[in-house]
Amino acid sequence: MICEFAASNNPLIHTLIIGSLAYLALIVLLRLSGKRTLSKWNAFDFVVTVALGSILATVLLSTDIPLAQGALGLGLLIGWQFVFTWLSVRSRPFQQWIKGHPTLLLWQGELRKEALQRERVTEGEVRAAVRSQGGAALEQVAAIVLETDGTFSVIMQNDSEVEPSALSDVWGL
Incomplete structure (x- = not known):
């Protein structure tokens, strides 16, 4: 009606x-x-x-x-x-x-150039992600992951040698 x-x-x-x-x-x-x-x-x-x-x-x-x-x-x-x-x-x-997979862009302070190129991410974007987490140097970072939604996850180095179980589904590890 x-x-x-x-x-x-x-x-x-x-x-x-x-x-x-x-x-x-x-x-x-x-x-x-x-x-x-x-x-x-x-x-x-x-x-x-x-x-x-x-x-x-x-x-x-x-x-x-x-x-x-x-x-x-x-x-x-x-x-x-x-x-x-x-x-x-x-x-x-x-x-x-459906979602794709997270991709490892940096491991133990070292950029993964092939992954950056494949995912079309610049080194500047990686550095910006580190700065946004309070980091001053890539060497302070254990890993940076490009998530399936396009965000960066930054995992800072810590003193203990713990196996990073949160990275088990990340390609390139």
């Missing part, structure tokens, strides 16, 4: 009513899907987020797309994202296919 009124009248009223309802539908669907849907982005999350924005914009601005169809599109994307993340938690090969 509200949708019919919005579609049959002024496009501005359509955008106001349908846009508000679509936005509420998106919020409800995101809350139902859990925190993982809104986590830091990897390539898969980026695609889902852009697609959600595209659907929301289309529903907001097009009088040809019914609210129910827009809500179904939003729900479909969020549903697939939920399935893919559920599978990635239960299957390591699936997780690596």
Whole structure:
């Protein structure tokens, strides 16, 4: 009834009513899907987020797309994202296919030039990551990892020789 009124009248009223309802539908669907849907982005999350924005914009601005169809599109994307993340938690090969893998860029103060080139990371970006963690020299760093979401993890040297179990899934170690 509200949708019919919005579609049959002024496009501005359509955008106001349908846009508000679509936005509420998106919020409800995101809350139902859990925190993982809104986590830091990897390539898969980026695609889902852009697609959600595209659907929301289309529903907001097009009088040809019914609210129910827009809500179904939003729900479909969020549903697939939920399935893919559920599978990635239960299957390591699936997780690596979806998310990729963390890459070791520096080990024991030594830059790994091949990894930097492959990942398209500059030495300056690595130095900036060290500085952001309070380091003054690369030699103070045990490891720098480029995570699957594009962030750098910096592990500083410590006095004890402990095997770095947090690096067990990192390529290049």
